[in-house]
Amino acid sequence: MSTAELAILGGEPEFAEPLHVGRPNLGDTGKFLERVRxxxxxxxxxxxxxxxxxxxxxIADLAHVEHCIAMSSGTAALEIASRALGFSEEVIIPAxxxxxxxxxxxxxxVRPVFCDITPDIHHIDPAAIEPLITHRTTGxxxxxxxxxxxxAAALTQVAKRHGLKLMFDAAHALxxxxxxxxxxxxxxxxxxSFHATKFLxxxxxxxxxxxxxxxxxxxxxxxxxxxxGEDCVAHLGTNGKxxxxxxxxxxxxxxQYDDLISANKTTYQxxxxxxxxxxxxxxxxxxxxxxxxxxxxxAMVDEAESGLSRDRIVxxxxxxxxxxxxxxxxxxxxxxxxxxxxxxxxxxLPVTDDVAGRVIVFPAGPQLAPADVGRIGAILRKASDSxxxxxxx
Ligand SMILES: *Cc1c(COP(=O)(O)O)cnc(C)c1O
Numbered sequence: 001m002s003t004a005e006l007a008i009l010g011g012e013p014e015f016a017e018p019l020h021v022g023r024p025n026l027g028d029t030g031k032f033l034e035r036v037r038x039x040x041x042x043x044x045x046x047x048x049x050x051x052x053x054x055x056x057x058x059i060a061d062l063a064h065v066e067h068c069i070a071m072s073s074g075t076a077a078l079e080i081a082s083r084a085l086g087f088s089e090e091v092i093i094p095a096x097x098x099x100x101x102x103x104x105x106x107x108x109x110v111r112p113v114f115c116d117i118t119p120d121i122h123h124i125d126p127a128a129i130e131p132l133i134t135h136r137t138t139g140x141x142x143x144x145x146x147x148x149x150x151x152a153a154a155l156t157q158v159a160k161r162h163g164l165k166l167m168f169d170a171a172h173a174l175x176x177x178x179x180x181x182x183x184x185x186x187x188x189x190x191x192x193s194f195h196a197t198k199f200l201x202x203x204x205x206x207x208x209x210x211x212x213x214x215x216x217x218x219x220x221x222x223x224x225x226x227x228x229g230e231d232c233v234a235h236l237g238t239n240g241k242x243x244x245x246x247x248x249x250x251x252x253x254x255x256q257y258d259d260l261i262s263a264n265k266t267t268y269q270x271x272x273x274x275x276x277x278x279x280x281x282x283x284x285x286x287x288x289x290x291x292x293x294x295x296x297x298x299a300m301v302d303e304a305e306s307g308l309s310r311d312r313i314v315x316x317x318x319x320x321x322x323x324x325x326x327x328x329x330x331x332x333x334x335x336x337x338x339x340x341x342x343x344x345x346x347x348x349l350p351v352t353d354d355v356a357g358r359v360i361v362f363p364a365g366p367q368l369a370p371a372d373v374g375r376i377g378a379i380l381r382k383a384s385d386s387x388x389x390x391x392x393x
Contacts, residue, residue, distance in 0.1 A: 077191045101169050123143065148287075193205075268294040326361075
């Protein structure tokens with residue numbers, strides 16, 4: 001694309017400071033530093049410290065689930081949970097997810113089998129799973145993408161019918177509830193990520209949550225080298241522990257939980273109000289009958305209506321310091337570690353390929369005031385107008 005095309009508005013960028021997708025929520029840094037001081041004074045940095053235990057209790061309460069086992073990252077949590085559930089050979093996952101969902105399996109020699117997604121909310125399509133099940137299949141991972149829950153009832157039915165374990169990658173979905181069912185207690189277990197870019201961060205961190213007592217015990221052992229007692233190793237294990245400073249960050253943000261959600265919701269609502277006046281941009285709505293964290297502002301681009309492709313819209317916004325992004329492009333099945341293994345995956349993943357080419361994620365959350373969202377809308381309308389004038393001429 002030429003520079004002339006890029007600089008649709010010309011001149012200085014509309015926003016002096018870049019706006020980022022997933023800008024970290026820092027919360028009350030004074031309160032955080034107080035907690036850090038306490039940790040240093042007690043000289044207890046990790047290994048089931050007070051902050052980690054309190055964090056685990058509060059996450060379990062929030063997710064309405066019995067057990068929360070905090071880990072060093074969402075990926076470590078996915079890996080350890082996969083082990084604890086006994087995943088082997090093949091596990092079915094959506095092709096449209098962050099690559100860590102696939103890596104967590106592949107890293108331990110379990111082959112991810114990619115399933116297509118639903119066109120509306122981009123979740124694993126329960127109807128597309130059964131044709132992929134073979135005698136090698138041991139489980140299914142659903143991803144609550146964009147912070148909305150998968151169709152857990154349909155997935156549970158498929159899993160039960162075929163004797164498969166069911167896990168949810170809930171990295172986007174802390175605090176989410178739909179139809180009275182909370183994300184946290186679905187399937188055999190669920191995995192949260194508390195990475196810096198997520199709704200609630202512990203710098204790096206993650207957790208597995210479950211109502212299964214035995215599974216919870218196994219997960220606790222496995223994240224700590226398999227130790228079940230002082231000199232007793234009950235399982236193969238690794239080091240997946242969360243440290244105290246990370247938990248202190250998580251606790252500080254939990255103290256401000258309601259404010260964080262309402263700031264996210266304000267920005268999301270501004271986009272939901274603004275984008276309908278932009279040709280060819282269709283925002284993914286959060287349905288009214290649930291609770292969400294409103295972390296993701298996502299839209300689908302219809303190039304015929306817009307006059308601009310998704311990639312051109314991203315480029316136009318970037319030139320104005322609005323660092324909107326493609327997401328999960330080009331789909332896990334087309335990434336190098338998986339492409340050769342899944343030569344024909346594209347044939348049965350038409351929705352994934354379509355969505356990966358058209359989805360756009362906007363900077364969101366408290367970094368934006370509703371008026372800023374109006375300015376972004378104005379950029380998009382101008383860009384679309386001039387693109388369509390060029391096409392019409
Ligand atoms: C962020 C993310 C992960 C990985 O979590 P980390 O804490 O960064 O390891 C896994 N799955 C999805 C869907 C994610 O968005």
